[in-house]
Amino acid sequence: MRLIVARCEVRYTGRLDALLPEALRLIMIKSDGSVMVHADHGGFKPSNWMTPPVAMEESEGQIVVRKFAGATEDRLDIRIAEVLSDVTHDMGEAAALEKDGVEAHLQELLADQPHWCGEGFRLVRREWPTDIGPVDLMCRDAEDDWIAVEIKRVGTIDAVEQLTRYLERIRLDPTMNVCRGVLAAQSIKPQARVLAEARGIVCVEVDLAVLRGEREPDLTLFG
Numbered sequence: 001m002r003l004i005v006a007r008c009e010v011r012y013t014g015r016l017d018a019l020l021p022e023a024l025r026l027i028m029i030k031s032d033g034s035v036m037v038h039a040d041h042g043g044f045k046p047s048n049w050m051t052p053p054v055a056m057e058e059s060e061g062q063i064v065v066r067k068f069a070g071a072t073e074d075r076l077d078i079r080i081a082e083v084l085s086d087v088t089h090d091m092g093e094a095a096a097l098e099k100d101g102v103e104a105h106l107q108e109l110l111a112d113q114p115h116w117c118g119e120g121f122r123l124v125r126r127e128w129p130t131d132i133g134p135v136d137l138m139c140r141d142a143e144d145d146w147i148a149v150e151i152k153r154v155g156t157i158d159a160v161e162q163l164t165r166y167l168e169r170i171r172l173d174p175t176m177n178v179c180r181g182v183l184a185a186q187s188i189k190p191q192a193r194v195l196a197e198a199r200g201i202v203c204v205e206v207d208l209a210v211l212r213g214e215r216e217p218d219l220t221l222f223g
Helices: 092-096 101-112 157-170 190-198
Strands: 002-013 018-029 035-038 048-050 055-059 062-069 072-088 122-128 135-140 146-155 180-188 202-205
Touching (some): 035 072, 101 122, 101 135, 101 146, 101 180, 135 157, 146 157, 146 190, 157 190, 180 190, 190 202
Parallel strands (some): 146 180
Antiparallel strands (some): 002 018, 035 048, 055 062, 062 072
């Protein structure tokens, strides 16, 4: 998480226009792409904010955050006059509440046995970095195509949305613009399957006991 204390002006354009005149504010940039601008009043609610997925550009004295919603663009222009503090803290995986112990163990096991995520898959890297957070596994298949694998204990709509955001960022690289997504979980909610299918994401249910070698996988008979 990046925390910037700066004297700045903040202009929002999109569904409406709003201007926060130059003043001392806290700019909070989270690893998931969230951007929040706080003043020292108004309680816990930020004065302005942008939720992911976003595109962020930073130049001397300016941070521009864009979010596309259909045909419209929401834009946050932060013009910085003076920076008092600019620090970045690694909050850690546990602090982000992204993975519980089961998910972390699943990631370790699937990294060693990526073929359970798809036939011919081979691991390239765990925790593949994007500018909004790391993808659990980045793999390649037998045709050498890229596959981003997100691992959850339970596959939900939120998990599909998370993987969708990662794929959007990964595909900005021209060499990875056809990267596919796989959601791997012990169980996957029916609504999540529907959304994943609509977005071209493959859902795979994995058995922890099989991955551990504690029992043989179930055999499927074809008649």
